């Protein structure tokens with residue numbers, strides 16, 4: 169019988185509501201949920217083809233165990249798989265200590281899954297070695313919000329985008345990465361043509377086509393640009409002195425710093441004209457409301473934290489925060505990257521927006537969990553974690569719902585690390601990922617449409633994710649795998665103690681987790697799966713007495729810092745790590761295509777999604793191609809300091825000379841045994857530890873065919 173289940177899309181951080189048409193066994197169709205406030209019934213090409221991505225050939229269906237390196241994995245039972253994993257982890261912890269094991273999880277997981285993993289790592293194992301692929305995605309925004317505003321909380325709502333008079337979009341091709349939100353912006357602009365849109369991006373993307381002004385800055389020069397804008401805002405008197413005095417600290421230091429960022433210097437650093445810079449500053453300075461949106465072009469950088477802070481400085485200086493149509497609004501890439509931040513799924517965090525490095529926070533969480541203490545040794549972030557695997561400091565690694573063998577920079581080193589790791593567990597819905605190749609134990613996980621929990625989207629809105637059909641084969645929900653493993657492990661390393669993982673469903677996990685947020689900036693204590701069913705998706709904070717969520721933060725000008733005041737950060741512009749030089753004269757940028765998602769484990773199963781772009785192409789400016797005597801479609805070799813790839817070149821004058829672009833989606837299943845990230849570098853921001861995935865020096869040359 170045909171039925172409909174309301175849930176959310178599993179791809180990007182817009183968090184669109186979907187209606188899943190199914191017969192209890194198969195998903196038959198997917199449409200947008202008109203009642204969901206994120207999308208009001210709209211879906212993009214990815215969301216609307218979810219029902220075409222159910223190919224069972226790509227799925228992990230049964231637990232598989234490899235009994236020795238070099239041997240093939242063989243099917244096994246869940247009991248023997250999880251007993252083996254518990255024995256291996258217990259043995260490793262006993263022999264080498266808790267920091268010899270690590271967990272690498274994902275922004276694709278649901279909040280309840282994240283919470284179970286965090287409790288497992290920190291309370292049971294006693295390690296902070298738990299990081300997630302959100303480190304590659306949002307950790308610079310986390311730092312930006314916390315340093316400047318006091319808490320990791322995007323203060324705006326999607327409605328603010330529609331209400332704004334000036335929208336500044338930086339390092340974000342929303343038209344591809346957040347298509348439904350982009351469509352909302354497009355419609356708002358059509359209704360109110362006086363709305364100004366400025367796009368800052370080295371490429372002339374589809375998003376830039378909507379802009380009144382496109383600033384094609386040189387890659388990585390964002391901090392110089394923001395300081396240059398502030399220089400002009402100050403000079404022209406376009407700042408809000410009352411707001412600065414009443415609600416902020418640190419303005420005098422910043423004022424001194426930006427005095428040196430003259431229009432001529434900034435124009436030179438950014439590769440734009442003084443007039444373009446002046447136009448941009450004038451638009452921002454004279455707008456009744458000013459909102460900024462940003463994504464990976466800002467975050468994936470060795471200066472990601474500084475870029476975030478410099479952009480937030482513009483809002484504090486103009487008082488453009490905490491009012492309709494205004495505020496610094498980072499867009500999250502993954503469907504539940506926000507849930508990961510909330511539950512403490514970066515190595516330096518703890519649940520409820522707490523810090524692993526803060527003794528008081530550790531004591532609060534340990535007390536709540538009923539364990540003597542939480543570990544005080546700093547955990548490893550993604551790049552550090554895989555380096556520790558490579559140097560055999562980490563001897564047992566659990567990877568859930570992510571594909572680091574494809575997505576991490578300097579891919580060869582990550583492959584080496586995984587190949588040499590004594591015990592790798594991969595908990596995954598798709599058996600086709602590059603990472604599965606290295607699994608000593610493959611645990612089949614339920615996927616979208618098959619599991620229940622919650623996700624938080626970019627605007628802090630929590631939605632109830634509901635299952636429509638049973639998971640195939642013996643696949644199980646992530647929370648259930650994690651808790652089952654944890655119960656077996658605690659019998660070995662905590663015998664006789666009451667279980668910390670007595671959860672029988674995801675709602676029970678949420679109930680325990682939400683009380684850890686009580687009284688904190690993100691207070692979720694008024695929410696539950698039942699409340700979400702009754703009221704629909706809600707924005708946090710949603711404290712126990714609340715009747716509805718909170719659309720906008722800081723309307724009273726009080727910030728969650730020690731003294732209630734926001735902070736200006738005064739940091740100099742730093743050039744990206746890899747300088748252009750004769751051997752590698754081009755700057756390689758990587759990013760998303762419209763119709764694919766991450767490593768294509770799901771979107772790669774739907775033929776229709778290859779209609780937009782069929783294969784991985786290296787995009788280059790026509791002048792650079794002529795100089796190298798290259799023609800469109802020709803096979804080329806692209807080389808960086810770390811690796812090389814063979815692929816066709818594509819003439820694309822949306823790029824300035826000196827730049828090249830590769831889509832991020834193709835891994836080693838598609839490109840002659842190598843993936844896009846064999847070219848990128850593992851350098852990372854010193855504060856956020858987010859890697860510089862958008863700026864690698866490369867050279868391109870013709871391949872002479874025999």
Ligand code: SF4
Nearest residue numbers: 177179180184212215
């Ligand atoms: Fe899914 Fe994002 Fe598309 Fe919405 S915009 S349908 S959440 S991929």
